Amino acid sequence: MKLKISLTFLLTLFIAAAFAQTGNRKYAAVKTSLVPKIDGVLDDEAWKNIPIATDFVQLQPSAGVHEAHDERTEVKIMYDDKAVYVAARMYEKSMSAVAAELSARDSIANADIFGIFLDTYLDRINASGFIVSSSGVQFDAKYSQQGNEDPSWNAVWYSATKIDSQGWTCEMRIPYSALRFSEKDVQTWGMNLIRRRRFANQQQLFWNDIDPKKNGFINQEGEMTNIQKIHPPVRLGFYPYASAFVNHYPYNTAGIKNTTSSIGGGMDIKYGINAAFTLDLTLIPDFSQVQSDNRILNLTPFEVKYAENRPFFTEGTELFNKGNLFYSRRIGGQPIDYNTAYNNLGKNEAVLSNPSETKLYNAIKFSGRTAKGLGIGVFNAITGTTNAVVQDTVTGNTRLVQTSPLANYNIIVLDQNLKNNSSVTLINTNVNRFGKDYNADVSAFLFSLNNKKNSYNFSGFGKMSNLFYPDHTSTGYAYELGAAKTLGNFTWTFKQDLVDSKFSPNDLGILFNNNFLDHDLQFIYSNYHPKKYFTSWYIYTELYYSRRYLPTAYQNFNYFNELGLTFKNQLQAYLDLSIKAAGNDFYEPRVANLMFIQPASQGTGITLRTNAAKRLSGGMQYFYRAFNTYGAYGYDARLYYSYRVNNHFSFGQDVTYSPRVNNTGFATLDSEGTNPIFALRNVQTIQNIFKVKYTFTSTMGITLRARHYWSKLDNKQFLNLASDGNLTEIGLAKFNHNVNQNYNIWNVDMLYSWVFSPGSELSISYKNSSLTNILNLRNNYFSNLGDTFTAPSNNNFSVKVLYYIDYQDLRKRKHS
Template identity: 25%
Template sequence: MPLISRIRKLFTALLFTVPSFYCLAQTATAVRTLGGSIAVDGFLSEAIWAKAPSVGAFIEFDPKEGAAPSESTFVRVLYDDASLYIGAFMADSEPSKIVGALARRDELPESDWFAVAIDSYHDHKTAFLFLVNASGVQVDGLFSNDEGNPDLSWDAVWVVQVKRLPAGWSAEFRIPYSALRFYTPKNDGGDSSYTWGISFVRYISRHREMDIWPRLRKSESGFVSRFGHLLGLKEISPPLRFEALPYVLSSAEFQQPSQACPSGRLLTGNLGLDLKYGLTSNMTLDATMNPDFGQVEADPSVLNLSTYETFYPEKRPFFIEGMQIFNFRVGTMSDGASSLLFYSRRIGKPPTKSVDVPEEGELISYPASTTILGAVKVTGKTANGLALGVLDALTQAEYATVADSLGRRSQELVAPLANYGVLRVQQDILKNSTLGMMLTSAAWRGLAPAHAGGIDWNFRFADNTYSFNGQISGSRTTNGERTEGWSTNMRFGKEGGKHWIGSLNYEFFSRHYNINDLGFVRRPDYHSGILWIQYKEDEPGLWYQSYRLNFNMWTSFNLDGINLSKGTNINFNSMLGNFWFIGAGIGYNLSAYDDRESRGQGLYREPASIQQWLYVSTDSRKPIQFSLQGFHRADMWGGETFNAGLSALIKPSPSIQIELGTNFSRSYRQVAWADNVADPNDPNSTISVFARRSTETFDMTLRGSLTFTRTLSFQIYSQVFCAKGHYEDFMQLVDPDELRPYPYDGNRDFNIQALHLNAVLRWEYLPGSTLYVVWTQARNGSEGSFWTPFIENVHSVFRVPADNILMVKASYWLNL
């Protein structure tokens, strides 16, 4: 059909159905169509579209909640035996100002877009997101726990096309039932009709306007529970889902010649397979065999001089897609660090066992991670509201290679064969509340296993205005001797309200609570209380679109009653009338004790300190967006910390994005631990040596993306990181409140440099099938001293020999 004929047919259909656009009912009705009768091309030209009741009563959600939208939006729904179809027309009085931009899938640039969210479980908590922008960029995700922030790691195979029209733009979706999760209804009288939750959202970039159906109020808590209803679905059958994604990989690694690799070149190949099988219409089995995650971006370098482990987020696709059910939070410490009963980064983690190198011998190789042989997970939700998650993974034994003084090589076990298992169940109870349980197990060949488990709850009442949530969990580990511990966390919160919200939180960790074999907790032997109060304003005023004023207060102790922290802060953030975002705050920490800083040699009293911070970000719609942040901390002993960061997001064209960021941090003469040494007067005693420590870090990052088409893109990430430290005025920790000068003759200074580079060419040559070409480079150096200028450090990191890896990976999606 010629283009002009399709457009005329579309507008004729719209003209004669305008009155139904403004129906105020909170329901949408789907109309059945014949299978294969819809050509998903974005035109909505088939006659059946005009027969479907339209939804048009959108309400502005942001920035002016409750106002009439500046532009009209009309949506219709069709279905057949295999798919759901969404047709949306976004009218626009200035179509030349519609903003379209290209990006890779699941990376939404600043642009006009339309989205549908479908609660096919109809549990008022879970929904599947399908979004497209005016240039056809697809985004999909999963809402869970009735929260409005989707997990964009969830991916499905679905089709959408968009078209620019004289009076706006349109989008046409085909969402196979295999992309959704639902169960056959159990209705009286043999009725086979379905009722699903549904919501539509439109974003108009030039106004930063978000319009929504049905209406959602900012004063209300909850998101999925506020959806409208999709009616009219009858006699559809959940499909049998069986998908296979085999992959083939070839890589070449180039490094400095060494005993482990005399040629400096290492060529490898690999095969693997991902499977997805629908055990039932609402229960899915995912399996991966010999997985490879070479396309995943490397973790950034950080400077960590504390006694606590650095938390890195999960980035591997298998361990992030559909993993919401496995979220079991055991606490949030006063410094904001989360504690998790299951932390998937433990699976495949780097070995930590030290190696005995013979005298005059050499360590030839040490594995950077443990190899995952395979993993399987089962996730889903039954018709009676029981959510289930089961995960099991197997990692192979890893060995380090050492050589003795004669060059004879041997291998030493650094990570035994291991199996990791997780069981999670969560039952919907009452109205929009849950009660759940989790068990975890980590087992190693030749070693005693570690177990952990707990129950958690989330009760919501008064129409989601208030909540009471928490957990009780325990651990059992064996490291020489069996130890058992437990923890609890309880939080009461006011989640909804026009102006005032807040929460009161208490958490407790016993002395021997240890979940770190498969979980993450910063420390045991700890309990704390946190109070948070917020005043918010969402109605635009003379100078703002919205603002938040927060007050926080906290204190924490170990189980000996020693006060570990005590402080308060007040902070403010606002979206200004010109759509700039600003934030600022001030806080005060009272003097308290640190029972870890001396590395086992007793308490140390930290000085009181005051902090201030500021954040500014310009309008994200502009071709260049700047962000600036600053932080300053000063303690009562003369120590200072200063941090400043500046970034720029540059969009020279709709298909190119470049983000440049730099961060500089400096701490000056802070009292900190330096070393523990033997007491020369008593060999059985240890002296804990402290010093005035000054550090400086410089971090420069580059992120860029070039999107050729909706399915072909190129991304690059690079980080240059330099950190240096200097220790002076050494002191002996005599007691928690006293430090005396000490004649320490060691040198604890450091100067390190690192570069990480990751470049990925991604081509989705068929739906669900992807070709990756990846180049990674790593450089690590330690030249110079604390007095070396940063510019010299940056130059020196490029003089360090590089490890380069070139990888080609192809996967092919099979819908069997």
């Protein structure tokens, strides 16, 4: 998983103080006829007489402070007809001052870094980042607007580093195939350079000073001038893959194999249609090696939103994620008619198999931005027909039940950049199902407008959804209006959201509930000037008020306050206070036209995080909440740590304990299926995650992640939901009393990865998982953990080889 650089410096971009230098710095690049050897040794003849960029300025911990001479950064940049070359020397007083933990690509870990950001169209809105750690690990990302980061973007480029008595050095070769730029004879690119010194109180420095009192990141770049007579190459890359896997699960059922295996292949293609636009295509993708989901016992009336781990759906999706209409897990997710397999079963029939995922055939992404700032994105994916198999247990005959038809998913985005980092956006998403199921279409208009000083923002959206059934169309609407002060120590944000009862983006997006009118007001005051103990602190306050839209009714009112402190030793502390008024919950009953009065509650908490640069680092969180009925209370206690044995080997653990005592909530429906039965209950949940990482080199490593999740639901007393929303003694209602749950999930994900050449990778994966959910409650944690080892488990072993083929290399071979 990528370690987002934004977590270490882009967030501070908006909350640190600065003493900014005026104007943008300029660097005159030199065109060369000599190609340096990319080995991290800066003694090539090509680097002589190249101008030096130096005098970096801190953003953190002491914004505006210039680097010391004996800890300075010196950078040289040149280019030829094929690539940009960068040489950097990062001075330190000793070799031991360089943090150099090894990690997998795109996971920087505990290491110093150097990087370059290139805004090749000088629009001061979009840029590409190329970053290297002192241990030689590469990280790359796309940046847009105020510093939004897409760390899933991957390019093929070359780098090397060396650590010596003077500090460390870095060399880069960034081929033009990794960039987009115009055909102009003379060009000026936006540019900034970054350095992070992990052991030096986590210093983060930039070549062109970042003033966090200004709104934006890319717009505060410097410039690289004097780029002459370079031409965009044909950007065409092929990524064919071959894979094999073996899966074993002890079904021990006639007609179903316990062990299955397959050999497959497919290809990803990246094609630069022109200097501005790229087409990404995946054919018969293989996602068998992505990390397992963190499944939980869901006691809420809403679905669980899982993280997206499939590379194609995380890379280059910034345009498609605008407006929050794209939840990519819908594609290849659970069939729309999954549960119909269990309907209308014959006397002796049982469901033999019912796939929980649809098969993704292919997907394409077309995206880019014109020289005038118009971003265009088109996304399309096709999933195949899915069938469940129903078997007559007496005769052995089987029949198919369609649970999902052939389906097409499509997104179109037009996003126009305006002055002052403003923008307007049009989005359309639609899902076409080739069968009896309904089709869906959602359209939206978004705007974000900043004043000239980027000190105030006015934003909002309007959305419309249409669900096309065979006999009617259901149309819904939503809007948001917001205003914000975005500059200075004191900032605020106000938003109003309205969603009617028919608005539904959930065929390609995700919305937990509709039919509400919400108001949200946030204030933050930040002080960043270093004091005796702190480098910065802030106070954050939020007021949130929600009503049901139609028929209008009060839902809830919440108050939240947080004090955040960053000490000079990089210890971070957060103190929280939360007050929730009693509210009307129209969703917990699971039956229309009923409500449940959620009791008022008060909560307080503390979070501590230690300096992540230390060999042993970690943190703790504790949040306690008391409710005004039944003496109910609950808390979340979390403890996590990471221990770096050496620069190759590290391990860590993350444990969360979340008890809920005398909690009230929905338990089941009565035998008629019309009246909800609530329960006074105790819920106890423990999640335990253990990680181990061993990195052999900057291109080879192995990771292991084990997760055990246990949740115990113990219903102590059943209650009736009265018409006024209060809970009363249960009457003579007939219902299933056996609704306790003892839920265990066990997952192991182990992955060996070797990037044997740029863009090419061999990966070997092993997965083990088990799930148990029983009525008999077990109180001992270790007994529950032991049960996961004896329960039937799914074991999966897979091997995948991905090979990168550059069209330019093929041309060279043909003409050689």
